[in-house]
Amino acid sequence: MHFHLTEEQIAIQEAVRGTLADNWPMARLHAFAESDADFDPPSWQALMALGLGGILLPDSGMGLLDAALASQIAGEAAAPGPLIGQMLAVHAVALSSNPDVAGFLDDLVEGATVATLALDGSDHVQSANAARFFLTGSRNGPLELVEAGAGVTITPMPSTDRSRPLASVTFDGAMTHQLFAAGDPFIARLFDAALILVAADALGGAQKCTDMSVDYAKTREQFGQPIGRFQGLKHQLAQMALEVEPAHAFVWYAAYAWDAQLPDAPRAAAMAKAHLADVYVRCTRAAVAAHGGIGYTWEFGLNYWFRRAIFDRAWLGSPAEHRARAAQMAGW
């Protein structure tokens, strides 16, 4: 029986956290948010240098749980870059039997080429201008890898989540490689993995909002004392902790069930995505309330997580859609 993080997993999270603290401080996030860029090469290269691109290689000795732990820290830091897309593309390319894509793998693992998700349509694609590959498909159709270049039209859009700028992408005669044919069980598993990685991003963001609020309550003084001494605020912060702390094990379980291919893995993925999306939104709202006026300013930066929570909730299916799927899967 082992159902808590190992020292090694905690060390990897610390390494990712430290790398992002160095390469993605608030000043960089502010500058990125005001720019037209949809990709940040320095922070991407720093993350890729840690080996995150290869976590989901079949022989990495790691699994979706480790990928989720990395995604959690990316969420905590509001990191740019399509980390989720990259890890999933590596997984799909490595396991595909299409010989044409085998040559793409090494550069993808190293992060020298970027892959981004265009699942379930391509209206909202992250880092589209930086991407060399688009992972496209739907649960019922084939899974494909589309190459950037001729036949690909990218139309950037103003994006709510400033840490993950989006574009609408259309494909018309672009170079396309089928990775898995429609009906291959791998495709449903890839979609489930995506849900769990988004849930992990939301977990990191919700934890960050809670931690920021607690820190602020300890230092901000009114009426001659730290505001964290007032029971009203104390109870709001306890509520945030009550939302986010038990959610860690939920994400672990969903990832563990996926890795172990347990029968309840698809349902756990849907339930985790729905639950964490709600937790994240509630925690970011509560964080703004806990900070008062400063939390409502652009400069303080809390709004990046608030916006990211809106992204994580809407992307790849709303809580209501996944709960409807979960109800179906339970045979209700």
Added chain:
Amino acid sequence: MDLSYGDDAEAFRGEVKAFLNAAWQPGERRRDELKAYIAEFRTNATGHGYLYRSVPKRYGGSEQPVDVIRAQVIREEFQRARAPMEVGGNGMNMTVPTLLEKGTEEQKELFIRKTVEGEYIWGQGYSEPGAGSDLAAVRTKGELSADGSTWIINGQKIWTSQGMQSTHMFMLVRTEPNAAKHDGITYLLIDLNQPGITRRPIRQMTGEGGFCEFFFDNAQTPVSWQVGERGQGWYVSRTTLKHERASIGSADGLGNQFDKLVELARETGRIADPVVRHELARIEGFVMAHRYTSFRLFSCAAAGEDPGPVSLMMKLALTEIGHEMALLAQDLAGEALLREPAAAGTRGRGPEKWLDQIMGSLGNSIAGGASNIQRNIIAERGLGLPRDLAMQAER
């Protein structure tokens, strides 16, 4: 992550199963015959090291090394076989661990075996009408007799579960009226069957009993029944209970209750309603988070690691999920709730039986540390926020 208990534990499970197959065959026994059979079974199971594992053999326990995984396997197999476990209640949860850590040899000899065997039933004498969440405000007075041999007790205790059945009580009594609030309390054990004590049942909002209040009018207990030093009772009562307490039990109970809620939605024909399906799945998200967190706590306990502040949140989480389930149950049961349910255990109860859970969920938010006190604990001990000035000033 690995949710299997390991080969050792599975081999042990085989032993427990074999024991239960042979030793737990209650058959058609009823009443006194069944009671005697259960007592005999418990002694047998203790002899095999399955029950009273934290209690030394000389006091009637099985004195086993702490092993949360074996303890969990035992719980699972006994539950599966519907075999009786330890005599429950305050005695095993509170009195015995406290005596093991702070009691005198005489007290251990006198009380532990009889508690283990179910002869002594313990009531908790903590709360008073004026000392609820502010427990250290107890005013029930203890004074020494002239010869210094006996504590004379006057005052009132309230909210004592199992109070009408209790034979003994462990209580917090103010013995040093001039000392600081937390330093003037002594922890005493007392025999409840004496002329100076009257008890009265308290009827709950459910209409049923369950609690008692006690009035002490020159009640007596020997000085040798005082646990720990005079004036140190507050700290004795805080004795950490650390004997294999990690379990997946409360989360299992919650999961079972959720399954019944789904059943209710089926019975009432509402399961196809998209609103109901969404609400069920939304609530189940919290149930799942709670369940997997119980795995986490269990895993940390087995490894001897500290899980962090999340361990302080389990009671409040359980309470809050109970409220959510109560609200949905109320919608699902609909007009059936216009009928007051027959007593629990009665045959033929319909959806109106959820009234027990609907009211019980409110009891959970009060009993064993009210929800607002839980929030204070999470905020202060878990998140490190500063203590309330009024509370800080008293310490």
